[in-house]
Amino acid sequence: MGDFSNKVFxxxxxxxRGKVASYGQVGQLIGAPRSARYVGYAxxxxxxxxxxxxxIPRHRVVFKxxxxxxxxxxxGPDEQRSMLAAEGVEFEDDGRVNMKACQWDGRMQDAGADVEPTRPPADFDWKAELGE
Structure with a gap:
């Protein structure tokens, strides 16, 4: 695999477990904003x-x-939902993941408590970056 894919992985x-990230979030975390589609390809x-x-738990990556x-x-279309539900991920009535409750904050669990998360700065404008 290439460097981009290895960063995604x-x-x-x-x-x-019990958390999800969006494709765009993964792209941002690896320093490649606006690359959600390529994250999916990887x-x-x-x-x-x-x-x-x-x-590599790809089932934990969902749309924004x-x-x-x-x-x-x-x-199959229900396999991802089954895998996430087995990990305790919450779903909305319409079948989407409850992103407010389950979106990963970017903190590396194996890092110490004093380590800052691998995420954009606090003033990063997600809506502008993702074209919302």
């Missing part, structure tokens, strides 16, 4: 999918509105 490995080629600690992947990537 490394970041996604840090998303904890995850489609994920060499180690799964929920085990040694795997909490929507799930509709394609075959997870073995």
């Amino acid at each position: 490394d970041t996604v490995r840090h998303i904890p 995850l489609r080629a994920n060499p180690e999918p799964g929920a085990d600690p040694a795997c 509105d909490g929507s799930l992947c509709k394609g075959f990537v997870f073995g």
Whole structure:
């Protein structure tokens, strides 16, 4: 895999159980804003999918509105939801992930408490960056 994909995989490995990140968020965290589509392409080629600690949990990456992947990537349209629900992820009535409750804050769990999260600065304008 290339450097971009390896950065995506490394970041996604840090998303904890019960939390999700958006494709755009992963792109921002690796220093490649506006690359959500390419994050998706990288995850489609994920060499180690799964929920085990040694795997790359691509099922924890969702669309910015909490929507799930509709394609075959997870073995069917309901597989991603099943995997997330098994980890305790909350869903809205319309089937989207409750992003307010479940979006990962970017903190690396294996880092010490004093380590700042790998995320954009506090004044970063997500709506402008994502074209909302």
